[in-house]
Amino acid sequence: MKNRVRIYLLCGLAAFLAALITPLSMAQEEKPFADQKLVLQISDIDPDKQTLVLNVASNFIKYYGPDRTDVEIVAFGPGLRLLFAENSNAGRIDGLTQSGVRFAACGNTLAKMTATLGSEPALNPHATVVPGGIVRIKELTDQGYLLVKP
Amino acid sequence: MRTCLSKKLLLTGVSWLIVTLASGPVYAANWLMLQGTEPPGSADPVRVWGFVQVQYQKDYSDPNPAGGYIPPKLIGPNFTSQSAFNVNRARIGARGVAMPLDSNINYFVLLEMGNNGITEPGNSFAKLTDASVTFNHIKGARVRAGLFKYPGSEEGLQAIHVFDYINFTWVTAQMMLERFPNRNYTPNIPPQPLPPPVSLNGFDLPVGAFRDVGVEVFDAFDVGGGWQLSYAGMIGNGNGLNFSDNNGNKNYYLYSSAEKLFGGGQGPRVYGLKFFAWYQDGKRSADLTNDGTYNPVDYDRERWGLGAKYLRDGVRVTAEYMKGKGMIWQAPQNPSWGIGPGQGNPAAAGGNGAFAKGAGWYVEGGYRFPGTKWELDARYDVYNRLDGNQFEIKFTRTTLGVQYFFNPRVRVAFNYEFRNADAVNFGSGAGPNANLDGIGNRLGVQITGIWSQ
Numbered sequence: 001m002k003n004r005v006r007i008y009l010l011c012g013l014a015a016f017l018a019a020l021i022t023p024l025s026m027a028q029e030e031k032p033f034a035d036q037k038l039v040l041q042i043s044d045i046d047p048d049k050q051t052l053v054l055n056v057a058s059n060f061i062k063y064y065g066p067d068r069t070d071v072e073i074v075a076f077g078p079g080l081r082l083l084f085a086e087n088s089n090a091g092r093i094d095g096l097t098q099s100g101v102r103f104a105a106c107g108n109t110l111a112k113m114t115a116t117l118g119s120e121p122a123l124n125p126h127a128t129v130v131p132g133g134i135v136r137i138k139e140l141t142d143q144g145y146l147l148v149k150p
Numbered sequence: 151m152r153t154c155l156s157k158k159l160l161l162t163g164v165s166w167l168i169v170t171l172a173s174g175p176v177y178a179a180n181w182l183m184l185q186g187t188e189p190p191g192s193a194d195p196v197r198v199w200g201f202v203q204v205q206y207q208k209d210y211s212d213p214n215p216a217g218g219y220i221p222p223k224l225i226g227p228n229f230t231s232q233s234a235f236n237v238n239r240a241r242i243g244a245r246g247v248a249m250p251l252d253s254n255i256n257y258f259v260l261l262e263m264g265n266n267g268i269t270e271p272g273n274s275f276a277k278l279t280d281a282s283v284t285f286n287h288i289k290g291a292r293v294r295a296g297l298f299k300y301p302g303s304e305e306g307l308q309a310i311h312v313f314d315y316i317n318f319t320w321v322t323a324q325m326m327l328e329r330f331p332n333r334n335y336t337p338n339i340p341p342q343p344l345p346p347p348v349s350l351n352g353f354d355l356p357v358g359a360f361r362d363v364g365v366e367v368f369d370a371f372d373v374g375g376g377w378q379l380s381y382a383g384m385i386g387n388g389n390g391l392n393f394s395d396n397n398g399n400k401n402y403y404l405y406s407s408a409e410k411l412f413g414g415g416q417g418p419r420v421y422g423l424k425f426f427a428w429y430q431d432g433k434r435s436a437d438l439t440n441d442g443t444y445n446p447v448d449y450d451r452e453r454w455g456l457g458a459k460y461l462r463d464g465v466r467v468t469a470e471y472m473k474g475k476g477m478i479w480q481a482p483q484n485p486s487w488g489i490g491p492g493q494g495n496p497a498a499a500g501g502n503g504a505f506a507k508g509a510g511w512y513v514e515g516g517y518r519f520p521g522t523k524w525e526l527d528a529r530y531d532v533y534n535r536l537d538g539n540q541f542e543i544k545f546t547r548t549t550l551g552v553q554y555f556f557n558p559r560v561r562v563a564f565n566y567e568f569r570n571a572d573a574v575n576f577g578s579g580a581g582p583n584a585n586l587d588g589i590g591n592r593l594g595v596q597i598t599g600i601w602s603q
Contacts, residue, residue: 047193117251
């Protein structure tokens with residue numbers, strides 16, 4: 001009985017730690033030598049902003065090189081459309097992912113959109129759902145990421 | 151006739167079948183997709199856009215021996231002079247997604263306020279040319295409903311604001327750009343002196359503008375190897391820009407294309423090699439008997455064609471062949487459709503254009519000088535009106551053009567047209583050649599400005 005309780009506790013602790021550190025370690029483990037850290041915010045409905053934010057990420061990596069850069073694009077509000085699976089920029093997102101760019105989708109926005117549409121919109125497979133877009137940006141800026149909203 | 155029809159249906163159907171069997175994501179654009187859909191997940195709810203075309207044209211034709219002019223010797227759509235400035239197109243519209251979160255429903259509206267064959271009949275201030283909604287819910291079978299460009303020839307289907315010449319080819323202007331019969335018998339109008347004491351446009355309704363009100367099913371598929379296949383099938387009123395069906399007969403449209411995409415270019419100027427074929431069939435009601443009684447008759451109207459277009463790195467080559475049967479239009483001043491001597495009498499020896507045939511083709515090319523804003527264009531086009539008839543007329547034209555692009559949205563085009571028209575079964579000055587002999591060359595300058603939100 002005691003052993004079973006101990007196992008449950010250990011499993012619970014492991015799950016808690018994993019949930020806590022995964023978003024942070026995702027960046028640090030994959031980019032151990034990155035010294036140029038950038039978080040890009042996309043929250044506008046304007047489709048030109050979608051193109052712009054992808055261009056900025058691409059140009060940033062081109063200038064500093066993929067090894068020195070750590071870039072994450074956080075989408076929330078109307079900007080979450082960028083990370084819809086059907087989005088016409090899916091090819092570019094795929095290409096940037098190959099260069100190490102990460103894409104975070106706001107869970108709060110997703111829940112709201114799901115309620116509006118009646119079903120959850122399919123997201124790009126490269127998108128990682130985070131609890132809140134603004135919370136994610138706060139976490140990254142606390143770690144020294146430069147926030148840019150093109 | 152039915153055998154011929156079967157062959158054409160087979161031609162379009164085979165292409166359609168290939169397309170239907172294929173499947174895959176769509177990455178590139180073509181006219182069906184460009185005009186009928188919005189980019190998923192990245193379209194504006196409302197994108198206001200439009201364009202203006204301002205032109206000057208001068209015609210160097212001579213009148214007939216009696217001093218009369220026919221429309222090809224005058225500047226349209228008013229046919230009152232041999233030189234004119236004109237705001238021939240001024241359009242404003244909006245397109246987008248009905249709801250930003252739902253890319254499945256798109257809309258497109260466009261209003262014409264320029265002076266052309268759309269607005270000149272009836273002296274309209276403005277005319278709605280497009281008002282459609284597209285439903286993208288079913289993969290492989292998008293549905294578009296409303297008023298919009300029907301699937302057909304490249305010259306008619308393409309967006310006019312990126313058209314590389316000032317005037318349409320003879321075959322497109324006469325056989326494809328449809329004129330609709332007046333409700334009641336209307337006699338033909340003989341050649342007029344200048345200034346014309348009567349209007350040289352005898353038609354009451356606007357030109358069809360390659361549009362119809364109806365429902366279209368279409369889609370495009372990336373099938374690998376850089377190839378994209380498209381298809382469209384449509385049923386419409388067959389009554390052009392006029393909202394309702396005037397005779398209860400529906401018009402049927404089929405279209406298919408296969409395009410090898412090279413990568414590069416964008417929007418209407420995507421680099422590729424496209425092959426296409428299309429077919430249209432319907433009936434038109436017309437009262438062509440001058441007996442004082444309203445007694446319209448249904449006439450068949452059939453059109454089909456095929457062609458190819460190449461565009462890559464500033465080099466463009468297009469070739470199209472088009473054929474028509476029934477409702478062969480004679481001229482804007484001739485709504486009785488009668489041909490030959492005694493025009494205006496449908497029982498004339500020459501016959502009636504409502505039963506006639508026509509065929510035409512063109513080949514054109516353009517070259518954009520690398521690193522410059524200059525482009526050279528050249529086109530040769532032929533139209534055999536009343537093909538096989540005693541009064542068959544062969545229209546030919548060579549167009550030389552230069553375009554200067556101030557920026558991607560504003561350009562000026564210079565065209566010089568070497569034109570000729572000849573009634574092939576008559577000598578010089580005889581029969582229709584009495585009026586055709588003087589058709590001369592034409593100079594045109596046109597500025598196009600496109601704007602978008």
